[in-house]
Amino acid sequence: MDHIEVQTGVSRLERVAKDNFAKERDSAAFSIREMTHLLNGGKERTDARERAEQLMERDPEIKATNFFDNDRPTDRARTMALLRRHRELHVELEGKDDLLSEWLLSTMESYDRSSSMRLYVHQVLFRETIWAQGTSEQWKEYEQDIHHMRVLGCYSMTELGHSSHLPGLETTATFDRQRDEFVIHSPSITATKWWIGMSGQAATHTVVLAQLMIDGKNHGLHWFIVPLRSRDTGRLHPGVTAGDIGAKVGRQGLDNGWIQFSQVRVPRKNMLARWATVTREGKYTPPQSQALVYASLIGERLLVLPGLYDMVSQAVTIAVRYGVARVQGGINKQLMDFQAHQTSLMPIVAITYGLNINAKVYQEEWKKRLNLSQVKGREKEFIELSQEMHSISAGFKAWFGWWAAEAFETIRRTMGGHAYSSYNAVGGLIADFGVITAGGGDNTVLAQQTARYLFSGLKRSQQKKSLAESIKYLERAEQSHAHKFDLNTEKDRIESMEFLSLSCLRRAAQGLMDRVSEGGKMEDAWNHNMGSLLDASKSHTYYLMIHTFWKYIQTVEREDLRKVLTDLLELSSFHFLERLASLLMEHQILQASEISFIRGRVVELCAKLRHQALPLVDAFGESIELVPFLIDRTAWPDWIIKAPLGRYDGAIYSNYHNIIKSAPRCFGTPDYWATSVAPLTKSNL
Amino acid sequence: MDHIEVQTGVSRLERVAKDNFAKERDSAAFSIREMTHLLNGGKERTDARERAEQLMERDPEIKATNFFDNDRPTDRARTMALLRRHRELHVELEGKDDLLSEWLLSTMESYDRSSSMRLYVHQVLFRETIWAQGTSEQWKEYEQDIHHMRVLGCYSMTELGHSSHLPGLETTATFDRQRDEFVIHSPSITATKWWIGMSGQAATHTVVLAQLMIDGKNHGLHWFIVPLRSRDTGRLHPGVTAGDIGAKVGRQGLDNGWIQFSQVRVPRKNMLARWATVTREGKYTPPQSQALVYASLIGERLLVLPGLYDMVSQAVTIAVRYGVARVQGGINKQLMDFQAHQTSLMPIVAITYGLNINAKVYQEEWKKRLNLSQVKGREKEFIELSQEMHSISAGFKAWFGWWAAEAFETIRRTMGGHAYSSYNAVGGLIADFGVITAGGGDNTVLAQQTARYLFSGLKRSQQKKSLAESIKYLERAEQSHAHKFDLNTEKDRIESMEFLSLSCLRRAAQGLMDRVSEGGKMEDAWNHNMGSLLDASKSHTYYLMIHTFWKYIQTVEREDLRKVLTDLLELSSFHFLERLASLLMEHQILQASEISFIRGRVVELCAKLRHQALPLVDAFGESIELVPFLIDRTAWPDWIIKAPLGRYDGAIYSNYHNIIKSAPRCFGTPDYWATSVAPLTKSNL
Ligand SMILES: Cc1cc2nc3c(=O)[nH]c(=O)nc-3n(C[C@H](O)[C@H](O)[C@H](O)COP(=O)(O)OP(=O)(O)OC[C@H]3O[C@@H](n4cnc5c(N)ncnc54)[C@H](O)[C@@H]3O)c2cc1C
Ligand SMILES: Cc1cc2nc3c(=O)[nH]c(=O)nc-3n(C[C@H](O)[C@H](O)[C@H](O)COP(=O)(O)OP(=O)(O)OC[C@H]3O[C@@H](n4cnc5c(N)ncnc54)[C@H](O)[C@@H]3O)c2cc1C
Known part of the structure; x- marks a missing residue:
């Protein structure tokens, strides 16, 4: 019974929507296609993006579809399968088509923000900590394993009791001179590493931020590599207690978790020692500048900008399409013609363009500056430039993170009740977005x-x-x-x-x-x-x-x-x-x-x-399907946006209804009828 | 393995939290208990509230606990069971202890906003439509069945294609003179009744807003009673297509649904005929004043105020308790001591008090004015006064609905990452709240x-x-x-x-x-x-x-x-x-x-x-447990608030961790290890 197709008459309103779409697209004052190139960063990048989208959509293991009805275990499993598939595609393309590979990543992020966060934790947080904080020998030891995901890493900074004020962290790494080892230990409940992405079920290793203790003296926070689970069986190593963090507001596919260490021993070489060192004898040398230690965080924080662009551009696409498609009752007044609708949505469209551009400019700028860090004699200049960049990236994350939160709320409010249906995707975007205002620095x-x-x-x-x-x-x-x-x-x-x-x-x-x-x-x-x-x-x-x-x-x-x-x-x-x-x-x-x-x-x-609203949101993802005899536009692919109310073709109502009809248990008498309804309706209480 | 208790040392931070709680409660500048009476509307009401809370908490069928790990079918079933139990308690108390009965309702709402919305749909929307729009014979026909829930009703106004602009509704009720019946029909997909609470699985009847057609002439919108499902079996009547609306942002326990009518016939007496009538011959008499027709909506809209008070007061309680309990790292600086924290949370506490008071005042005022509607000769005065009340209730719903949305976002932001854990309840409050800005009038x-x-x-x-x-x-x-x-x-x-x-x-x-x-x-x-x-x-x-x-x-x-x-x-x-x-x-x-x-x-x-922050939020739900030899405070019961970070006793960390540890699948290697992780970690790709 789950898939019957009830066809009740024709939908006049849907025809009106399609007509309005055609009219408004025709009145575009600019080349949508060229705008897409500009947003993507050039024509060859658009091409790669289109190939990536096609590859992903068709991949039988990725099964591009919505996943709003999944339960937690299904979602956790789905994202890991996606990650594995992504890695296979990536390895396949490596060195042959890096642009395609890059867009595969970006498309995965647009499609599903739990999978991409799994990857982010491993690829950016874990990997770059070892790269930036480790010596070249340490980096060499892990580089290949990380690249091929033979080691799956996570990033253990936050604790249950502490985060914004890092010096308060309680986890200790005590040097045991006799055995030339560090003993990693969580002394209390509040020392439990908390929220750690991928530590709940999948990670085999982690980097841990802990207080370095030598001979009873605390030398402050340093990073240590600690294995968590057997790469063979997935079982936890003795001394490591870790578990899944359970139900979250969003990103259900990501296994955030918590970790407690009970006197876990790692060899001395597991302390990341690019900037600070501990010798065999226990002699400690501190880093020369804290700026060097934290520079790697800047690049990570700058990634928030394209992330915001990605999420807000999808949400505002859905809202604008609904605003153009929806007419009020019998009269042909489109929601987009209400002044309040315009002043709600148009500034969001405008600023989303600004976000795209700022993201590009500052990513480039940071790359340039990072190069400077490799030039002998210019370290001081680099430190100054990276302080500026730190300020910029922190400000952008805070104020545009908050701006985006408000933008999402505004978008939600322009969609009436329909934003409340999970299938219209805006609810999920808001929920997934939620972590951004606290995570990665409050x-x-x-x-x-x-x-x-x-x-x-x-x-x-x-x-x-x-x-x-x-x-x-x-x-x-x-x-x-x-x-x-x-x-x-x-x-x-x-x-x-x-x-x-x-x-x-x-x-x-x-x-x-x-x-x-x-x-x-x-x-x-x-x-x-x-x-x-x-x-x-x-x-x-x-x-x-x-x-x-x-x-x-x-x-x-x-x-x-x-x-x-x-x-x-x-x-x-x-x-x-x-x-x-x-x-x-x-x-x-x-x-x-x-x-x-x-x-x-x-x-x-x-x-x-x-x-220009419709053309402007089309341009966020405009892509063209080249088939022998005609050129057909597709824009943000519907399978990425997911929302029936955000469909490119304006066929919003029939698709919305069809999705609902094929949701699990749409039809049929519920199990609880006998126990909770019939005793009332049949009784003479 | 799901319930092991890992005890890692003592929690110094938890002790600090408890100490701070004691200190701040001691410094209350007012009687918390008396303030609770004021908020509840008097001492005898507080007493009734405390009894209601105790009754519900102990009821084995209600099983007061959190339900953040439930899936959709479980949640839909849970709320209906709760509703049934509530009805049994209600019938038991009827006429004997109405105050207790009233607080049972209110406590159910505080505890779970899906169950209470089920009840609201039946008890307020469905029931009051028949009461206010029906003749006294019509009311008599249904009164007892509704009261005992032998008939379970829903309210079908919104359609897929129309809502804010009601005149555009497409559903028709065509008078068939020959058979003395109305034929209810949904001519298109966009005519599908949409979002209708309880229509997805449970409702046996509905009131339907439809265009009244007589001899090809449209007389505008009128209400009709239409049976949907067999009271025996729960199966849909022929001609009625209805289904569950699937995944929503919040209120997972409520079976919102959609309905299509295919030439469904009801007797003429099923048109609610208090203000407008159709005779056996098909002669139509319109209502005297539209104000009378819509007056019943005012009372419903005024209910938003206590609803907002209930939800915001819970959320801000959690945030304030966390802000008082949480100290930054080693130093003893409480989050509540940050200026930004104070300017975020204190205005919310203040306005929440204002909401409680406004809710009480306007509820009283409306009751008084409604009485006027019964006094012969004062109808005109009543109409004027109800126009004013309509304006007030609409303004309050809009501006304090939006205010509350911002308040929730602010609250969320004061809790760092922990608002992202479902177990801390704020996420669920926000999700459940979401419907308020659109539902019941955008x-x-x-x-x-x-x-x-x-x-x-x-x-x-x-x-x-x-x-x-x-x-x-x-x-x-x-x-x-x-x-x-x-x-x-x-x-x-x-x-x-x-x-x-x-x-x-x-x-x-x-x-x-x-x-x-x-x-x-x-x-x-x-x-x-x-x-x-x-x-x-x-x-x-x-x-x-x-x-x-x-x-x-x-x-x-x-x-x-x-x-x-x-x-x-x-x-x-x-x-x-x-x-x-x-x-x-x-x-x-x-x-x-x-x-x-x-x-x-x-x-x-x-x-x-x-x-005064902690005493002020305590007062929202302060209650006292009277045991023979001591008096113990309890405040908003923890089982209603649910959030471990919002606990009355300040034992936030250990309880948070315990909840996470007992969540399903906290421990153990996930099923997907073999298919998606091991192939990477064990391979030499
Ligand atoms: C969980 C839930 C439960 C519900 N339960 C029921 C129920 O039991 N029974 C029932 O009948 N309905 C129910 N509803 C439907 C609810 O009443 C409608 O969603 C609401 O009336 C808004 O209508 P809409 O969603 O069609 O928004 P639309 O009318 O499409 O409006 C969308 C947006 O357009 C803008 N807009 C519209 N008109 C104007 C204007 N004149 N000026 C400026 N801007 C405007 C607003 O921003 C609005 O948010 C429920 C909805 C939800 C989400
Ligand atoms: C989904 C998710 C994934 C995460 N993944 C990881 C991960 O992989 N690895 C990891 O290490 N961590 C991770 N985190 C943790 C994240 O980094 C922290 O949540 C974040 O740093 C905020 O810390 P907190 O939650 O302890 O907030 P707190 O430090 O308790 O702060 C709470 C609130 O207090 C206020 N506040 C705090 N300090 C100040 C101040 N100085 N001035 C004014 N106000 C202040 C702010 O409003 C803040 O929101 C994750 C979090 C989430 C939610």
């Missing part, structure tokens, strides 16, 4: 790190020292902003955000000074001025994103693309100014009339871009 | 209905007609607000919100007039001014909630309670002013310096109330 903590960098920049500028590019504007610390901004120019819009950041920072600095000069501790003073510090961090990060977006557009050659991108930029920057409106007035940078102007422009730009 | 639509009421109030005031109490301030339409507000007084804080509402409304009115006088249609003009209209609706609703909160406090006799409530009120109103800051400046009601003052006061009040 946003409230990271946002303050950007503030710290700004604050030290302010001090440098007062000492007339040079400032890094992204905070050069702090040099104008003494300058007043009495001049009027011409909000019709991007330059002045950006400048008003710079001045806001500066003004918040000055206020915070004053507050800090006042408190400290009254005899307060710096830490308390910081806490008392957290509001202004966070305001500075926020306006700085918004300014930076807009600035990068702006610079990038100036390099775009095609006029049709440049034109629409300029509109998107303008909307983004007015939108951020609107978000900052109350601060801009409070700090007397803008006046009430200017704020009215800004709000008016947001509404106008949303209305202007409304008829 | 918020974007409802917020505009309040705006519409305000707008017509403005017009009345210009015509010097009298205004209802809640919008009396619109009489000052002509008055300027040039005078300075003294923001240290509640009166002036409230007045500044009133003036803001007025000013937004004036701007919208101007915009509407401009557009209409240019020849635009009113509908388009409305759409073009939606921003200002929503602004007015928002500031009006914030003002109203603060105003009611303020008035209420003046009636509180105990000074200790009044004092802390006054602080909570002050924080709430400064918080709303901060939310409205940019509008207040844009409309030149407040100046930049006043906004700085407001923001400063929010921070100060949060700091002031921070040490």
Whole structure:
């Protein structure tokens, strides 16, 4: 009974939706295809992406389909199967078609964020810790095993009792001079390593962050490689207690877990010793600079940007398609024609473009800077540049992580009840996204790190020292902003955000000074001025994103693309100014009339871009199927987006209904009828 | 292996948490117990609540426990079992202990929002439609069956293709004069009744909203009673196609479903005929006033307020307890001592108190007005008063529904990674809550209905007609607000919100007039001014909630309670002013310096109330266990809150770990090891 097809008449509304789709696609003011190339980073990359998508969709072991009805064990198993298959494809292509291989990864991430997080934990967190913290011998020992997944790794930093404040970690690694070993130990419940991705069921090894103890003295946190499970049987090694963390809000396919070590012994060479060492005799040498130790985290954090782009672009695609397809009752008014719908969705579309561009620019920039770290004599310069990059990546993760959380909520609200159906995918995107605001460094903590960098920049500028590019504007610390901004120019819009950041920072600095000069501790003073510090961090990060977006557009050659991108930029920057409106007035940078102007422009730009909405979301994933006699568009493949309400062809209702009809137990009398319903309905209680 | 108890040392951090709990409870500046009485609505109500909680917790069929590991079929069955048990308890107590019976219901809602929604659908939506729309004969025919759940009802309004714009509904009820029957029919896929709670598996009957067709003429929407399933077997009646709606974001225990009618015949008497009638000959008489037809919706919508109070108060209890219990690493700094933590959580605590009070006040008020509807000759007055109440209930649902969504997100963010564990309950609260912003009338639509009421109030005031109490301030339409507000007084804080509402409304009115006088249609003009209209609706609703909160406090006799409530009120109103800051400046009601003052006061009040946080959340559910020789406090029972991080006793870590350890498949090698892991780890690929 699970698959009957009830055909009740024709769907007039579905025909209307398809007509509207055709009309709005025809009115695209730019080449969707060329925009896709721009977003993908070039035509050859689009080609590789299309091949990757086709390969994955057709692969019988991947079975591209939705998985919203899976239970936990099924989902955990599915993602591991996907990971294995991915590895096989990857090994097959290696050195022959790296672009294809890269897009396979990226497509897997778009398709399923639990599988990709499994891979991320192994490939980025585990692998890069050994690469960046290990000596070249250590790296050589593991490189091949990691690459071929003969060793499956996880990353044990967080503990049940501690995370944002790492120095409090309780796990110890005590040097046993006699046996030339470290003893890894969890002394209490709160020392339990917690949340560790893949440690629940699959990982064979982990890197562990632990307090290095030598002769009763604590030398602080260092990394150790510790085997967890037999590579043969999957059984835990003696002394290791690990388990699955159970039910989570999202990412059900990932086996997050917890680990306790009871006097687990590893040889001395298992301490990652690129920056700090312990000799056979137990002599300890500390790292030269902490910046070098943490530099590898920057690259990881920068990966959040393309991740946000990927998730938000899918969600807003679904919402825009629904908004275009859905008409109100008998009249032909599309939801997208409501002003509130436009002001909800269009800024999200615009900023998603900005995210794509910022992600590309900063990934490139970081690669360049990393190269510098290899050039002899330029370490100091590298350290400075990586401090700047740390501030940028922390700010982006915090403020655009939070922005994305709000964007998802807004998207959800534009879809009425239908966002509540798992099959429409938005619910799952929100749930999977949830971890981002805490995982990989809590946003409230990271946002303050950007503030710290700004604050030290302010001090440098007062000492007339040079400032890094992204905070050069702090040099104008003494300058007043009495001049009027011409909000019709991007330059002045950006400048008003710079001045806001500066003004918040000055206020915070004053507050800090006042408190400290009254005899307060710096830490308390910081806490008392957290509001202004966070305001500075926020306006700085918004300014930076807009600035990068702006610079990038100036390099775009095609006029049709440049034109629409300029509109998107303008909307983004007015939108951020609107978000900052109350601060801009409070700090007397803008006046009430200017704020009215800004709000008016947001509404106008949303209305202007409304008829480009469908082409703009199409471009996120536009791809073309080349069959001998015709060219057919496909866009974000439906199997990746999954939501019937987000279908490319506008056939939203029939597909939605069909999915529901084939869900398990859609039909039939439930088992509980006899025990819980019939006793009521048949009784004469 | 599922239940081993790993005891790794003592937990120092847990001891610290318990100590901090004791300290902060001791420093309560008010009687927690008395505050609980106030929130519950009196001592005798607290007593009944405590008895209800004990009864439910101990009932072997209810098995109070968490259910975060359940799959869909298990959850659907569990909630129906709970419903059956609840009905048995209810029938047992009927007429003997109504207060206890009432609290059983309320406790069920607090414990599990899927079961309570099953009941809500039957008891409120289905039952009250028949009560309010049916003749007294119709009501008599069903009353007993509904009461005893011999008939299990659902409420079929929404269709796949239509909801916010009801006139577009496609389902028809065609009068067949020959057979004296109505033929209920779904002509297309988009006519499918959609989302209908309990229709998926359990309901035996439904009320259906359909277009009444007589001799080819459409007389608009009317309600019809249609049987769906056999009360004996649960099998669908011929002509009825219904199925379960499958996977949802939350409320997994509720069988939302979809229904298609294929020429289903019901006797003429199944049309609910209190306000409109069809005679044996097919002569149609329309209702006298639409207001009477929709009045019953007001009471239902008002139920959202206590619902929000219930859910937010649980979530913020968990977050505050975690914030008090959690210390950062080695140092003894509690999360609650971070400024950002205080400014995140304290306004939520404050407004949650305001919600409780507003819920009580407006429920009472509505009861009074409903009585008026029974008094001969006062119908007109009733209609006016119910229009006002409609505006109030719509505004509250929209703006406090949205406020609650943000509050949940804020709460989530204060719990770091731990909000991502299902066992900490906040994830489930957010997921269950999700439906509220769309279900029962979409918020974007409802917020505009309040705006519409305000707008017509403005017009009345210009015509010097009298205004209802809640919008009396619109009489000052002509008055300027040039005078300075003294923001240290509640009166002036409230007045500044009133003036803001007025000013937004004036701007919208101007915009509407401009557009209409240019020849635009009113509908388009409305759409073009939606921003200002929503602004007015928002500031009006914030003002109203603060105003009611303020008035209420003046009636509180105990000074200790009044004092802390006054602080909570002050924080709430400064918080709303901060939310409205940019509008207040844009409309030149407040100046930049006043906004700085407001923001400063929010921070100060949060700091002031921070040490009352734990007592304040305790009071949400404070209850006392009376055992012969001692008195022991219990507060929101842990079995209702469920979250180990929200435990009353502060033993957060050990309980969290124990729950995880007893989750299904915490331990053991997963089934997929052989197929997906070993081939990698054992191979030499
Ligand atoms: C879990 C759940 C249970 C439910 N239970 C029932 C039930 O038992 N019985 C029943 O009949 N229904 C039920 N519903 C349906 C619910 O009432 C509808 O989902 C709700 O009325 C919204 O309608 P829609 O989903 O069709 O949204 P749409 O009408 O498609 O609206 C989508 C979005 O468009 C925008 N929009 C729409 N109109 C306007 C406007 N005029 N101005 C500006 N923006 C606008 C809004 O952002 C809105 O969110 C349930 C829904 C859910 C999710
Ligand atoms: C799904 C998931 C996967 C994860 N995977 C891994 C993994 O593989 N390996 C690993 O090591 N870890 C992992 N983590 C852990 C993650 O890194 C931590 O959750 C994160 O660092 C936050 O720490 P916490 O949860 O202990 O929050 P806490 O430190 O308890 O912080 C709670 C809240 O307190 C507030 N707060 C804390 N400090 C400050 C401050 N200084 N100023 C102001 N406010 C503050 C913030 O609001 C914060 O959200 C994972 C987490 C999740 C949810």
